[in-house]
Amino acid sequence: MVPQIGQIKLLVLKESVSMNNLLSMKSKNAHIQPDTEFLRLLQIMDDLREKCPWDKKQTFESLRYLTIEEVYELSECIVNQDYEAMKGELGDLLLHIVFYAKLAKEISAFDISDVLHQICEKLIRRHPHIYGDVQVENEEDVKRNWELIKQKQEKKRILSGVPKGLPALVKAIRIQEKAKGVGFDFENPEQTWQKVLEELSEFQHASPENSSHELGDLLFAIVNHARMIGLNAEDALEQANQKFIRRFNFVEEQVEKSQKSWNEFQLQELDVFWNEAKNKGL
Numbered sequence: 001m002v003p004q005i006g007q008i009k010l011l012v013l014k015e016s017v018s019m020n021n022l023l024s025m026k027s028k029n030a031h032i033q034p035d036t037e038f039l040r041l042l043q044i045m046d047d048l049r050e051k052c053p054w055d056k057k058q059t060f061e062s063l064r065y066l067t068i069e070e071v072y073e074l075s076e077c078i079v080n081q082d083y084e085a086m087k088g089e090l091g092d093l094l095l096h097i098v099f100y101a102k103l104a105k106e107i108s109a110f111d112i113s114d115v116l117h118q119i120c121e122k123l124i125r126r127h128p129h130i131y132g133d134v135q136v137e138n139e140e141d142v143k144r145n146w147e148l149i150k151q152k153q154e155k156k157r158i159l160s161g162v163p164k165g166l167p168a169l170v171k172a173i174r175i176q177e178k179a180k181g182v183g184f185d186f187e188n189p190e191q192t193w194q195k196v197l198e199e200l201s202e203f204q205h206a207s208p209e210n211s212s213h214e215l216g217d218l219l220f221a222i223v224n225h226a227r228m229i230g231l232n233a234e235d236a237l238e239q240a241n242q243k244f245i246r247r248f249n250f251v252e253e254q255v256e257k258s259q260k261s262w263n264e265f266q267l268q269e270l271d272v273f274w275n276e277a278k279n280k281g282l
Contacts, residue, residue: 042112045098049106060103067096079238125149147181158182169234172223180227192225243282250277 048055070092077086101112126146128134136142147158158181162174179185186192199218206214226233251273255262 041095041098045095045102049102055099058099058103060100063096063099063103067093070096079235079242143177143181144183147178167234169219169223169237172220173227173232173234176224176227186224186228189225189228192221192228196221196225246282247274247277250274250280250282 074089
């Protein structure tokens with residue numbers, strides 16, 4: 001593997017900073033720069049891979065599910081606007097990226113410099129309005145250019161870039177965004193709302209064998225309308241999930257305080273607790 005510019009810079013920086021000094025630095029020191037901290041992380045990764053029994057056993061496959069978990073934990077911090085926790089989760093995710101690069105280096109596939117170089121080059125290619133002479137007027141022009149450039153360079157199907165393993169709701173959002181990126185979209189929110197009403201009617205009158213199919217169409221249409229009016233259906237649903245959890249937890253607390261079991265309550269009685277939770281702003 002021929003060293004590239006990024007690799008050479010990392011080697012020079014490593015030579016200029018003692019590894020012992022890197023490991024002893026405190027992260028809260030205002031004089032520490034991001035590149036120094038990144039090198040410190042790389043050195044720690046080398047040490048863990050060499051000396052830690054758990055880290056020595058890890059593979060791409062064993063880390064995969066842990067990485068997915070980390071992404072969901074980061075997502076939860078974003079929904080909750082918990083910036084202190086977000087800082088930690090971003091660090092965990094960065095560690096996974098460094099870990100994958102370390103594993104790849106061990107089999108001479110690529111290393112962290114290749115990863116950094118590739119994303120830098122991609123960003124430059126995908127932003128000709130910044131690094132070239134292309135003119136754009138707004139965000140939509142940028143998105144359209146991004147998809148068209150990607151399509152031209154990678155010569156793949158437009159929707160092939162949507163990961164198959166995405167949760168269905170997130171996948172629907174990405175599919176619709178990519179279709180919009182090449183101009184395949186409704187013109188206004190009135191059209192997407194009419195589509196929701198159309199799919200709702202079809203779902204209401206669907207036969208049992210077609211109800212699942214029609215429900216899927218309805219959900220897809222709702223996601224599309226949400227996107228058209230500037231809402232993220234995934235975020236909205238997660239907010240609803242969290243709200244339900246808060247209110248249900250309150251109902252559960254009232255049941256426990258009563259020292260009665262759930263089946264001793266009528267639904268109407270439980271609804272009283274639920275409405276109390278709503279009135280409390282939960």
